[in-house]
Amino acid sequence: MYREIMEALKQWQSKPGRKPLLLTGVRQCGKTYIVEKYGRENFESFLCVNFEAADNISGIFDYDFDVKRILSELEIRYKTKIIPGKTLLFFDEIQECPPAITSLKYFCENMRELHLICAGSLLGVALKREQISFPVGKVNRLQLYPMSFKEFIIASGRQDLIDIFRDWPKDRVIPPLYSVPMENLLKEYYIVGGMPEAVKTWISTHDTDEVEGVQREILNDYADDFSKHAPVSEIPKIRWIWDSVPVQLAKENNKFVFSHVKEGKRSAELEDALQWLKDAGLIIRTELVSNPELPLSGSADKTAFKVYLADIGLLRAKSNVSAMTILEESDNYIRYKGAFAENYVLNELRAKGKEPYFWRSGNVAEVDFVFEFSGEIVPVEVKSADNTQAKSYRQFCKKYEPRLGFKLSRKNIAENLCEKTPTISLPLYLGWNIDHYMT
Numbered sequence: 001m002y003r004e005i006m007e008a009l010k011q012w013q014s015k016p017g018r019k020p021l022l023l024t025g026v027r028q029c030g031k032t033y034i035v036e037k038y039g040r041e042n043f044e045s046f047l048c049v050n051f052e053a054a055d056n057i058s059g060i061f062d063y064d065f066d067v068k069r070i071l072s073e074l075e076i077r078y079k080t081k082i083i084p085g086k087t088l089l090f091f092d093e094i095q096e097c098p099p100a101i102t103s104l105k106y107f108c109e110n111m112r113e114l115h116l117i118c119a120g121s122l123l124g125v126a127l128k129r130e131q132i133s134f135p136v137g138k139v140n141r142l143q144l145y146p147m148s149f150k151e152f153i154i155a156s157g158r159q160d161l162i163d164i165f166r167d168w169p170k171d172r173v174i175p176p177l178y179s180v181p182m183e184n185l186l187k188e189y190y191i192v193g194g195m196p197e198a199v200k201t202w203i204s205t206h207d208t209d210e211v212e213g214v215q216r217e218i219l220n221d222y223a224d225d226f227s228k229h230a231p232v233s234e235i236p237k238i239r240w241i242w243d244s245v246p247v248q249l250a251k252e253n254n255k256f257v258f259s260h261v262k263e264g265k266r267s268a269e270l271e272d273a274l275q276w277l278k279d280a281g282l283i284i285r286t287e288l289v290s291n292p293e294l295p296l297s298g299s300a301d302k303t304a305f306k307v308y309l310a311d312i313g314l315l316r317a318k319s320n321v322s323a324m325t326i327l328e329e330s331d332n333y334i335r336y337k338g339a340f341a342e343n344y345v346l347n348e349l350r351a352k353g354k355e356p357y358f359w360r361s362g363n364v365a366e367v368d369f370v371f372e373f374s375g376e377i378v379p380v381e382v383k384s385a386d387n388t389q390a391k392s393y394r395q396f397c398k399k400y401e402p403r404l405g406f407k408l409s410r411k412n413i414a415e416n417l418c419e420k421t422p423t424i425s426l427p428l429y430l431g432w433n434i435d436h437y438m439t
Helices: 005-013 031-042 067-078 098-110 123-130 149-155 159-165 176-192 196-205 208-229 232-249 267-279 312-318 323-327 331-351 391-400 428-438
Strands: 021-024 045-050 087-092 115-120 140-143 283-288 301-309 357-361 365-373 376-382 405-409 414-418 421-427
Touching (some): 005 140, 031 045, 031 115, 045 067, 067 098, 098 115, 123 267, 149 159, 149 196, 149 428, 176 196, 176 312, 176 323, 176 331, 176 421, 176 428, 196 208, 208 232, 208 312, 208 323, 232 267, 232 301, 232 312, 283 331, 301 312, 301 331, 331 365, 331 376, 331 428, 365 391, 376 391, 391 414, 391 421, 421 428
Parallel strands (some): 021 115, 021 140, 045 087, 087 115, 283 357, 376 405
Antiparallel strands (some): 357 365, 365 376, 414 421
């Protein structure tokens, strides 16, 4: 299946100052598959060293960090030659071997010509747990997310729709010829999400029960990770928070509230558990900016935040909203409908390299997302229906006069003025192409 990160890997491969590449991402989002496919298609040879599967392989890294010795022993162990410039060496699940993480510094300093990629699903957790000395400044980084809606469309055999919309003008109404299939695909994406195994199952079977089975297995695997990798004292708290996310996200005021996780529990007791889920890549925090200034990170309130899941399909499964409810657009899930739309847009923005925050003034005015782009602050309002009236968005535009803003909803494409701010209304299904309308 097509993944956009392949282009980023090609850029890394040809980069003059290339360093070892660290590929991170939530477990089961496709890291191993991507690297293996890329290695076999773009190099004369490919060697994968899986630290989770290989017994005692860490012994090669325990002695010292002489990279020539390490490569020589790997060649003997795997009966293959490792040739800089021709071989892609892949350290998979590198968090299982802390000395291998430290060795990246020496590969960077002493064998820059070798193409070395490392991947780790729970690397953020392992670095804190093992207090590993991370080679700061000695690695390049890439983040792999679950499949975006654009990638899902292509996997569904509708590359033509991507081609049609790539340069779609903002003043041309989208006819049913294109809007209907896109709306149907978005419903499917809400059900399936972007975990590659779930997408592959959907493409081959179009059976929602089969997809649900895959999603339940993934969720069960994540729960097993809690037991295997989290501190024993934190495991119950992690489970409480993990189960709380869909419920809190569906609230009208969906700011995350620690006291809603478990009665009688306070933030001081639960903060470490929340951080563990974030380090594992399972949840995403967006923080409040009540007075947006550049950089947004400098004006963010880290004590007020919302929590989303890394994948819309897993959110749907975890919320126990049936596929039929989404396909039939039942009003019985009106609260979750808004939560799904927000989570979907957040995931799409992050896939485009944006770091979203949210804005709130007092207890009533709120804009779902704000992010930085070319030295500007861009507001984004999300609606799950075709009603795009948004007093909070208007208030934001009046107060801060941003150069451009967006409303994503079920409404057709259009451009209007909100106060003095040109505002582009985009159908939710065009969130993947938001950059096109910012240039």
